Amino acid sequence: MRSVCDSVYRWRSGAAIVWTCVLxxxxxxxxxxxxxxxxxxxxTWIQDWLSSVLSARSFVFAxxxxxxxxxxxxxxxxxxxxxxxxxxxxxxxxxGVLRPPRLLVVASxxxxxxxxxxxxxxxxxxxxLWSPHQSCRYxxxxxxxxxxxxxxxxxxxxxxxxxxLKESFMVFPSIQQHKLFRLRGHVTSHxxxxxxxxxxxxxxxxxxxxxxxYYPRNRVIRLLGLQLRDDVRLTSLSSLMDLxxxxxxxxxxxxxxxxxxxxxRIFRTFQTQAVQFPxxxxxxxxRDRTLAVSLTSRxxxxxxxxxxxxxxxxxxxxxxxxxxxxxxxxxGNPEVWEVVxxxxxxxxxxxxxxxxxxxxxxxxAGPASSSSPxxxxxxxxxSISYLLTQRRVSSDVLGEGLARAAGRxxxxxxxxxxxxxxxxxxxxxxxxxxxx
Numbered sequence: 001m002r003s004v005c006d007s008v009y010r011w012r013s014g015a016a017i018v019w020t021c022v023l024x025x026x027x028x029x030x031x032x033x034x035x036x037x038x039x040x041x042x043x044t045w046i047q048d049w050l051s052s053v054l055s056a057r058s059f060v061f062a063x064x065x066x067x068x069x070x071x072x073x074x075x076x077x078x079x080x081x082x083x084x085x086x087x088x089x090x091x092x093x094x095x096g097v098l099r100p101p102r103l104l105v106v107a108s109x110x111x112x113x114x115x116x117x118x119x120x121x122x123x124x125x126x127x128x129l130w131s132p133h134q135s136c137r138y139x140x141x142x143x144x145x146x147x148x149x150x151x152x153x154x155x156x157x158x159x160x161x162x163x164x165l166k167e168s169f170m171v172f173p174s175i176q177q178h179k180l181f182r183l184r185g186h187v188t189s190h191x192x193x194x195x196x197x198x199x200x201x202x203x204x205x206x207x208x209x210x211x212x213x214y215y216p217r218n219r220v221i222r223l224l225g226l227q228l229r230d231d232v233r234l235t236s237l238s239s240l241m242d243l244x245x246x247x248x249x250x251x252x253x254x255x256x257x258x259x260x261x262x263x264x265r266i267f268r269t270f271q272t273q274a275v276q277f278p279x280x281x282x283x284x285x286x287r288d289r290t291l292a293v294s295l296t297s298r299x300x301x302x303x304x305x306x307x308x309x310x311x312x313x314x315x316x317x318x319x320x321x322x323x324x325x326x327x328x329x330x331x332g333n334p335e336v337w338e339v340v341x342x343x344x345x346x347x348x349x350x351x352x353x354x355x356x357x358x359x360x361x362x363x364x365a366g367p368a369s370s371s372s373p374x375x376x377x378x379x380x381x382x383s384i385s386y387l388l389t390q391r392r393v394s395s396d397v398l399g400e401g402l403a404r405a406a407g408r409x410x411x412x413x414x415x416x417x418x419x420x421x422x423x424x425x426x427x428x429x430x431x432x433x434x435x436x
Contacts, residue, residue: 008275009077009271009302012270012271012273013073013074013077013267013270013271015270016073016263016266016267016269016270016271017070017073017074019266020069020070020073020259020262020263020266020267021066021069021070023262023266024065024066024069024259024263025062025066027255027258027259028062028065028123028255029053031120031123031124031251031252031255032049032052032053032058032123032124033049034251035120035123035124035125035248035251035252036048036049036052036124036125037247052123052125057122058123061119061122061123062119062123064115064119065116065119065120065123068112068115068116068119069116069259069260069263071108071112072109072112072260072263073263073264073267075105075108075109076168076263076264076267077267079105079168080168080169080170080267080268080271081168081169081170081301082169082170082172082301082302082305083301084166084169085166085169093164096163097160097163097164102163105159105162106156106159106160106162106163107159108159109155109156109158109159109162110152110153110155110156110159111152111155112155113151113152113153113154113155113156113158113256114148114149114151114152114155115148115151116151116155116256116259117147117148117150117151117152117154117252117253117256118144118147118148118151120147120151120252120255120256121143121144121147121148121248121252122144124248124251124252126141126143126144126147126248139226139227139228140217140220140221140224140226140227140228142217142228142233142234143234143245145217145220146209146213146234146245146249147248147249147252149205149209149213149216150201150202150205150249150252150253151252151253151256153201153204153205153208154198154201154253154256154257157197157201158257158260167264170268170271170272170302171268171272172272172305172309173272176273176274176313179269179270179273182269183265183266183269186262186265187262190258190261190262190265191254191258193257193261194253194254194255194256194257194258194261195250195254197253197257198249198250198253198254198257199250201253202246202249202250202253206240209234209240210237210240213234214235271302272309274306274309274310274313275306275309275310276310276313277289277290277291277293277294277306277307277310278290278291279291279314279321279324279325279327279336280324280327280336290336291307291310291311291314291336291340292335292336292339292340294306294307294310295307295308295311295339295340295343296339296343308347311340324336325337325340
């Protein structure tokens with residue numbers, strides 16, 4: 001089961017990477033059109049844009065940008081989760097970001113952001129990080145360095161937000177739709193959110209670079225053995241307030257944010273698509289791919305969630321597969337039904353126990369003494385029932401559907417022995433009382 005699910009996960013991850021790169025190609029063409037904007041000379045603008053798009057240099061840096069984008073999706077595939085982490089204190093939230101593996105991920109985002117911004121700056125016409133000049137043999141192009149530093153700052157902020165906002169958590173949709181319909185409605189929202197994030201980041205990046213940009217710039221100059229041109233320096237407020245430079249940073253930052261956030265959306269869409277597991281293994285090779293095995297998978301939480309999602313679809317829309325749930329094995333036992341009912345009840349019991357523990361912790365955290373009598377409080381059982389109803393737990397729907405399916409199939413699939421009839425009645429009554 002593990003090898004099969006790993007192959008499906010790798011195939012879906014690869015498909016998400018390919019589709020992200022394919023959809024990023026027209027975005028890069030549009031970026032070049034905006035970066036080379038010259039509305040006062042439209043013919044020159046179009047000519048420069050066409051020559052830039054069709055040049056071999058633009059092709060090389062576009063491929064490098066797509067490579068950095070693919071690496072961000074690889075990071076998504078290694079850090080995604082289906083179990084939402086819950087932090088009880090602010091200190092635990094800070095420690096959740098400062099753990100060494102996550103700091104490595106944040107540093108990777110900063111490195112990829114700097115590389116992506118460098119490639120976009122090259123596409124916008126800021127050629128060469130260093131170039132010969134009459135005042136020095138090799139001089140640092142500080143405009144290009146400014147773009148790369150801005151990209152690193154974007155990656156740093158994005159990596160921190162990635163863990164603080166729990167963007168690695170995958171949510172399974174309640175209504176299954178085709179991938180195209182799940183993606184096309186989020187394009188404008190991603191662009192708007194990316195523009196907002198870029199403007200908010202520039203608000204902090206400009207003062208930081210003005211105050212602290214001297215240190216990384218001089219470090220790069222010493223490391224590469226370069227010199228700084230006297231006529232191109234971003235050391236004063238007047239030089240930093242260049243409108244063309246600000247527009248280029250804004251467009252490049254928006255492009256990076258759109259590529260990363262929409263790539264994450266595509267990755268989630270591919271990974272949360274429903275998988276139809278066979279209820280009963282027809283061949284010997286399918287024994288590790290059945291619905292019962294997926295529901296009992298503890299090594300891969302994603303496989304278990306996909307199994308419950310398939311059970312949800314089965315209980316609502318598939319009469320033939322519901323009948324297979326109550327089929328008997330060679331010994332006359334409803335093995336599949338026993339596994340399904342046991343896992344559903346275990347899920348509800350776990351949720352109820354966690355809610356009870358949470359309610360007990362809240363009640364004991366109150367004031368120790370008070371002059372007035374405490375107000376009446378609802379019992380734990382009523383609070384748990386209310387929270388289960390409000391949160392619309394998916395296992396509720398599964399239990400009701402399976403209980404209805406058990407009523408339909410009780411006359412045809414369960415007539416082997418009186419002992420089997422008693423097991424069916426007790427299980428259905430217990431499941432109906434828990435989920436009803």
